[in-house]
Amino acid sequence: MRFLTLMFSTFREAIAKKIFLGFFIIATIIILFFLFLINVDSVEGMVNMMESSGEEGVRQLVTGFEVGMINLSYLLVITFCFIAVSSFIPSMLEKGNIDILLSKPVSRTNIILAKFLGGVLLIFLSLTYLIGGVWLILSAKSGFWNVPFLYSIPWLTLSFAIIYALIILIGVTSQSTILSIIVSMFLVFVICPVLYVRETVIFSLVTNSTIQFIINFFYYILPKPGDINQIITDIITGSPVKSYMPVYSSVLFMFAALSLSIFYFRRKDY
Amino acid sequence: MPVISTKDLTKEYQSRTFSKDKILALSNFSFDVKSGEIFGILGPNGAGKTTLIKILLGITFRTKGEVQIFGKEINDDSYKLKIGYLPENHRFPSYLTGEQALNFYGMLGGMNRIDVKKKSDEYLKIVDMEKWRKTKIKKYSKGMLQRLGLAQALMNDPELIFLDEPTDGVDPIGRKQIRDVLTHLKNNGKTIFLNSHLLSEVELICDRVAILNKGSLVTSGTVDELTSVSDTFRFTVSEVNDDLIQSLLNTYKAVIKSQKEFTFRAETGEDLNKLIDFLRQKNVLILGIEKEKNTLESMFINLIGSQN
Numbered sequence: 001m002r003f004l005t006l007m008f009s010t011f012r013e014a015i016a017k018k019i020f021l022g023f024f025i026i027a028t029i030i031i032l033f034f035l036f037l038i039n040v041d042s043v044e045g046m047v048n049m050m051e052s053s054g055e056e057g058v059r060q061l062v063t064g065f066e067v068g069m070i071n072l073s074y075l076l077v078i079t080f081c082f083i084a085v086s087s088f089i090p091s092m093l094e095k096g097n098i099d100i101l102l103s104k105p106v107s108r109t110n111i112i113l114a115k116f117l118g119g120v121l122l123i124f125l126s127l128t129y130l131i132g133g134v135w136l137i138l139s140a141k142s143g144f145w146n147v148p149f150l151y152s153i154p155w156l157t158l159s160f161a162i163i164y165a166l167i168i169l170i171g172v173t174s175q176s177t178i179l180s181i182i183v184s185m186f187l188v189f190v191i192c193p194v195l196y197v198r199e200t201v202i203f204s205l206v207t208n209s210t211i212q213f214i215i216n217f218f219y220y221i222l223p224k225p226g227d228i229n230q231i232i233t234d235i236i237t238g239s240p241v242k243s244y245m246p247v248y249s250s251v252l253f254m255f256a257a258l259s260l261s262i263f264y265f266r267r268k269d270y
Numbered sequence: 271m272p273v274i275s276t277k278d279l280t281k282e283y284q285s286r287t288f289s290k291d292k293i294l295a296l297s298n299f300s301f302d303v304k305s306g307e308i309f310g311i312l313g314p315n316g317a318g319k320t321t322l323i324k325i326l327l328g329i330t331f332r333t334k335g336e337v338q339i340f341g342k343e344i345n346d347d348s349y350k351l352k353i354g355y356l357p358e359n360h361r362f363p364s365y366l367t368g369e370q371a372l373n374f375y376g377m378l379g380g381m382n383r384i385d386v387k388k389k390s391d392e393y394l395k396i397v398d399m400e401k402w403r404k405t406k407i408k409k410y411s412k413g414m415l416q417r418l419g420l421a422q423a424l425m426n427d428p429e430l431i432f433l434d435e436p437t438d439g440v441d442p443i444g445r446k447q448i449r450d451v452l453t454h455l456k457n458n459g460k461t462i463f464l465n466s467h468l469l470s471e472v473e474l475i476c477d478r479v480a481i482l483n484k485g486s487l488v489t490s491g492t493v494d495e496l497t498s499v500s501d502t503f504r505f506t507v508s509e510v511n512d513d514l515i516q517s518l519l520n521t522y523k524a525v526i527k528s529q530k531e532f533t534f535r536a537e538t539g540e541d542l543n544k545l546i547d548f549l550r551q552k553n554v555l556i557l558g559i560e561k562e563k564n565t566l567e568s569m570f571i572n573l574i575g576s577q578n
Contacts, residue, residue: 005377009363016365096361100422102329103355103432104378105347269283269330 002106003114010118013091014084023080023126030072031133034065062142063237066149069134070156070232073127074225077160078188081126085119085164086180089171098270108266112168116258119164124157131156148236155232162223162250163188165257172261172268188225195219196226223250271341272302273430273461274309274326279335281321281485295321297485298335303478308452308462310476312469312566314574317482319465320358323432326463327355339430351380354428356419358435358465364408368399368418371407372425379426386425393421396451412439420448424455431455434465449475473497473566481570483577497569502535502562503542508555522548533562 014020092098092115101111131153139145163184170180194202198215206212227246234241279299285291296318303309311319324330326337328344339349362371369390376386394400397417402410410418416439423431433452437445445468452462452475466472472479473493480490489496509529510518518524522545524532536542542559549556564572 001382002378002380005374009374012370013363013365016363091363094361096357096359097363099324099327099329099357100355100360100362100375101378103327103350103353103357104375105350105380106378107347267331270324 002104003110006106006111006114007118007121010088010115011122013088014119014122017084017087019080019084020122020126023076023084024129026076026080027126027130027133030069030130031137034134034137058142058144059146062138062144062146063149065138066135066146066152066236067233069131069149070152070229070236073130073152073156074159074229076130077123077127077156078163078185081123081160082163082167082184082188083181085122086167086171086184087177088115088119089168090175090177090180093172093175093270095270102270109262112172112258112262112265116161116164116168120157120161123160123164124153127153127156146236148238151235152232155228155235158247158251159225159228162228162254163225165254165261166223169257169261169264172265187222191218191222192224192226195222196224220249221253223253225250271305272338273305273340274301274303274463275336275338275341276300276302276326277336279322279325279337280333281318281325281330282333294485296325296332299482299485299487301480301487301490303461303463305461306456306459307477308456308464308475310464310466310472310479311482312466312472312479312570313482313488316484318485319482320434321485322482323355323357323434323463323465327353327432351426352429354379354423354426354431356416356423356431356433356436358438360415360419362407362415362418362422364406366407367404368394368407368410368414369403371418372422375422376425381426389425389427390421393424396424397421398447413441413444416440417444417448420451424451428460430461430463432463435467436464437466437468437471445471469567469570470565479566481573483574488573488577493566494563497563497566498561501537502533504531504533504558504560504562505545505549505556506531506558507549508557510552510554514552514554517548530557 092101092111102108131150135146135149138149166187167180167184170183171177174180195215195218198219202215203212206215224246228250231241231244231247233239277300279296280294281296282292282294285293299318299322311322313319321330325332326339326344328347328350337344340352342349363374366374372390372394373386376389377383381389390403394403397420399414399417399421402414407415407418416436420433420436423433436452437448440448449471452464455462456475464472464476476493478490478492479496481488481496505524507530515526515529518532518534519526522534524534524545526532534542534545536545546556546559
């Protein structure tokens with residue numbers, strides 16, 4: 001019960017931060033956009049055109065929308081949710097707040113796990129609303145019920161959880177919201193994309209084998225949201241997934257970051 | 271069995287991250303708190319009082335020494351089920367209302383929903399915060415926050431309550447209310463561990479007091495023991511004339527406060543009786559003799575001043 005109380009306090013905190021209200025509003029606008037877009041003559045015309053080219057045409061149109069939605073959701077999750085959850089740990093660790101929390105019969109390990117799971121569950125529900133809503137509308141309007149699109153909800157949640165574990169680690173060690181945001185954003189928007197294109201772009205520019213080894217080393221130990229995004233797209237479009245290694249190594253990173261956070265938090269004086 | 275018992279409790283902090291320099295916050299601190307008493311901890315800023323409370327609550331970890339609460343080493347969190355804590359400058363999540371905060375901390379304290387509801391009603395009334403229960407905490411004044419903090423500390427009906435500056439920012443009427451709550455708790459057999467800068471308050475409600483300075487125990491005892499001055503007596507008499515005052519000044523080295531009151535330092539009981547005989551011979555009516563007491567504040571200032 002104490003664990004659940006702590007976990008759901010994350011929900012209340014998230015609601016109090018208006019940024020999640022912003023997420024909800026934008027998600028609703030997107031859902032409404034899809035609802036009314038399908039009714040627009042030109043789009044209906046497009047659907048008719050695709051229908052005239054057969055079931056495959058409808059499938060391509062719908063999956064095209066869905067892949068676009070994955071990328072949009074990913075962007076929304078990063079922009080809204082990362083900023084919102086980045087303050088969860090630093091605000092919990094504020095003097096006067098953490099003292100009361102640690103005086104309660106809740107273990108420090110459970111405090112970190114509850115904050116983590118609370119944040120992940122929150123994003124899962126937000127994504128379910130956004131992606132589930134879009135899926136229902138697209139499927140109802142097109143008659144093509146592409147169930148694999150719904151798999152993107154747990155996949156995107158996992159993608160978030162991996163970076164959230166890093167945010168928690170930075171939050172616990174630095175107690176700084178700004179630093180948590182900067183580091184996670186830098187990782188997601190700069191480091192990971194660069195490492196993602198290391199073989200196609202970077203290695204054609206950098207031929208030194210030692211530097212290539214170092215770049216590869218960082219690629220394998222750091223999370224790979226870009227690769228996971230590609231895997232989600234492959235699943236939705238029915239393309240074969242080349243390798244699940246990016247998922248395994250990113251999940252390993254998530255567990256390592258969480259374990260380090262717990263290890264540090266359990267030994268820290270407040 | 272003492273409720274709290276420490277032996278050679280020591281806490282060293284690193285002065286900076288990665289630095290080898292240490293700051294000694296507590297040094298071989300040993301003390302006991304008995305069941306059902308209000309125990310006050312006093313000391314100047316940086317004496318180690320808050321560090322001591324935080325170690326007892328598992329918020330900070332000791333460097334060495336033993337700590338027992340309810341007769342057991344504090345190795346796990348189970349003892350916290352019977353503990354309440356009001357930290358100094360506490361900060362509740364500002365987006366909660368007073369009632370929501372009590373519900374949240376009550377549930378974390380191991381209470382079920384029904385008890386939480388019942389107790390939050392009860393304690394919001396006791397601390398006179400009933401009408402503010404639905405108001406967001408960010409709108410609370412310092413005094414209101416303090417009263418809500420006290421309610422939070424008492425929610426789970428704890429056997430041992432730690433209060434760090436409970437009357438900080440509270441007006442005199444609020445302070446009186448808090449003192450009454452503490453006395454009520456003591457009468458119900460609760461043990462209270464109090465850290466307060468308001469020595470007059472400590473003097474009023476504490477059974478025993480320990481004084482800390484630079485991480486070490488300077489002295490401890492009951493308030494009476496710490497404030498009594500063993501060889502000075504205050505005499506209250508019927509009015510004395512100027513000749514008699516001169517005799518008291520010259521012969522007995524008395525300190526005259528007024529024509530009806532003086533103090534006399536008696537090194538032995540015989541000295542005291544000689545003065546009484548003298549006064550009776552002069553037909554002075556003795557209305558009262560009492561051992562003179564220091565205030566806790568003057569004793570504290572003298573003690574700490576002599577150490578620094």
